[in-house]
Amino acid sequence: MSTHASYHHGNLPRTIISAALDVIAESGPSALSLRDLARRAGVSHAAPAHHFGDRAGLLTAVAVQGFGFLADALAEAQRQSGDFLEVGVAYVGFAVGHPAHFAVMFRPELYRADDPELIAAKARAGESLYRGAAPFGASESGPDSQEAALAAWSLVHGFATLWLSGNLPAGLPADPRQAARGVASVLFSGRG
Amino acid sequence: MSTHASYHHGNLPRTIISAALDVIAESGPSALSLRDLARRAGVSHAAPAHHFGDRAGLLTAVAVQGFGFLADALAEAQRQSGDFLEVGVAYVGFAVGHPAHFAVMFRPELYRADDPELIAAKARAGESLYRGAAPFGASESGPDSQEAALAAWSLVHGFATLWLSGNLPAGLPADPRQAARGVASVLFSGRG
């Protein structure tokens, strides 16, 4: 019942998203072509549009999935270690482990930022992030806690972005999580 | 001798780049169309290709210009204040002041990363950045200085990225430089 070689594909949306993630991870979102994805899935050029509406619709689905994964990863790190440093490391780990999702999620011009599902997924990820950074902020004496949380977020986000775009210098640990732990501990050390 | 309404435009490359910056700042690099730029400049659709080769060539020129501006901005902040916190603030100031350049510079897949001019401009910016971050790294006791410099870079880069993409929460200072100063001081405070 799975592989009809017939009219109905069976699981087109999932197949299209999966192929899209491959393309994005390899060549970035701008290299994405709905017709190419249709070709890979063995369907007609207009089939993807039926499920996602248009390009932005497809990327919205990717972003929703990404924010969901991110929320899970952060919550899991928070649950396992209780350490906000490890939540930051998990943020970088998600970015490197899901580069295609990450490449879309923080470019609202690529998708429908007002999509209800997207807003919900983003809020869930934000909550996980805030929960992970809260103890760090709370331990700050001088600056307020929001600034501390933003500093932590900025640091891990910046590190992940620079790592993924290949802009970091050589000589870092090959494992991005380990490299991130070293860099993030500069901010986190001696606190909390 | 400036405004012939004739065959030769006079200063097409500069005009094209300027128009490109407008479009990118408003709708991102993926919205860039060579034909649209040609239309805005009042020339034929293939004229831009003569100067830049192709799309990637145009974006390479934008990136080169951007890295040059960034190097200047960082060196100027370093010269004026001698404070690495202000160099970090200048990094964010550049990103917010030149959003179109910034949107291209750290996406190597958009341009020719092996272009000699680009490599030179990028190296110059890297040197300015390193010079600005060096005292911060040197003042670190525990972690090595490279990690400290990377932490500083990651923080300001991440903050700038999140600010530009509209992903930061409300309630921050309206002036991004001031907001950046607050956030960056979490990392920089009590050091150097």
Place this chain on the structure above:
DNA sequence: GAGTAATCTAGTCAGTGTCAAGATTCACCC
């Protein structure tokens, strides 16, 4: 089994990047 909704195909349109060939103008040298 019939009727309806979901899924996919086929055809079309305007728009795009890129290439090749030709027209026009500029800059330089005699």
Place this chain on the structure above:
DNA sequence: GGGTGAATCTTGACACTGACTAGATTACTC
């Protein structure tokens, strides 16, 4: 000043893209 070569721009063409419409096919439900 006139002529030559290089630089600049135009015109035309090709394959490709996203988006839209209408219609064919299949699955679902009663």
